[in-house]
Amino acid sequence: MRRKAMEFTRLSKFAWLLLPWTLTGQGETAGKTVSPEADQAVTGRILQPIGSALPGQGQGTALAKPDAARGGAGGAVTKTAPAAQESIPDKMDQPAATPVIKSLNQALLEAMRRAKELGYAGRYRLLEPVVRQAYDFHAISRYVLGPYWKRLTPEQKALFIEKMTRYGIATYAAQFDDYGGERFEILEEKPFRGRFRVVKTVLRVPNDEDVQFVFVLRRTKDGWKIIDVRYDGISDLALKRGQFTEILEKDGFEALLAKLEEKIADYATESEAKTS
Template identity: 30%
Template sequence: MSGPTRRAFLTSAALSSAALAVSRGGVAHAASDDSALDKPLLALYTGLEAAMRAGKATPFAQRFDALAPSVDGAFDLMTILKVSVGLRWDSMDQATRDRLLQTFRRFTIATYVANFDKFDGERFKIVPGTRDSGSDKIVRTEIVPQTGDPIRLDYVMRQEQGQWRAVDVLLDGSISRVAVQRSDFRKILGGGDAEALITSLRRKISDLSEGALNS
């Protein structure tokens, strides 16, 4: 997947010289005091590189299963979904919320698998230092292609029960992926209910996986 295409995906779907390369791949991690913050992102990028190296020669479902733990560990999908849905979340019963979360999780993982399906020598870099956003911390990372400009991705990290996970991704340090997603979801919910959103996400999962995942 080319740099411009990945940039479009990250907008709409809406992840130092002292850097030391991780032994398992091209993920670079500069020394810092934020290891608890960096750990889930390091695992995510290691998983993404593995998925890219596996490529389309490896069945989609197999790449999905391999990447799923890294996505689960890096993102607070419940919080992201709740913010994306907005006020309608409060009116949903628990069974509907559970089904929507399960579908949203599969959609999120499938999106990453479909869009990171080819390795072109990219490096993933976690930049040392963080900045505060209220009680959240923002970690800067970069996807560095062999040629061209790096793609900057900042992760808004939130701590729950001692674990840091991302609740948003900021392209170029400012464009919120969750905000873009919230706009998309609310358009669907405005013309229907939770079932309309679930149906839409399931259709996208099937399209992303070219039918390998039915829902």
């Protein structure tokens, strides 16, 4: 793995869609950070059933708890009904989420070890089925578009989901392009109220600092799926939603699709140029 001069560039290998650095480039939103309040506003709604901080995260990264409406004499608290969940109810005999992360890690290591042999196109083909299986791109797409999701036609939704999926695979294929003895290690998995699980993972980097990050998974009818990656308390979903919203408000849905397609093409071109 090439040694990167800046931490956020190394991070893009793991939280594959930290878009303030990978989508807009030198534009106005490049390099923007997300405040803890903005982070909570997004992840608090997505992961309300958790209602507490993820393992290994400090102050300012706790997930927002469900709001309680106050009313009546003395400020009595009126309980609100919990939001409907699309996840499949938890069952004791269901497998844990760790195998999903192990499968992804193994595929990434193989892509790194065989990077020169496979080239960009070969790494893309190797990683595609694993990434499609590991991530819940439908849920991710809905969350990052926020209220704009409801304005799209079924055809536009399907197009955006596929574009996000291809972009995720392309980013992995482009970033994991050499090997320097790295290895992944899964530290722990913790359930939260039966519907979500978090898997804390570390990448051991020889002669460099280890990189720790947390996968958030939810149960679907097809098994456990990744919906978020958090690094140093920052949510990948929150970053994506913030930048996507800005692009949508300024340039519209078609412009967002075009930017994603442009980055997919850039990854292929830049990766092939490195090996020529």
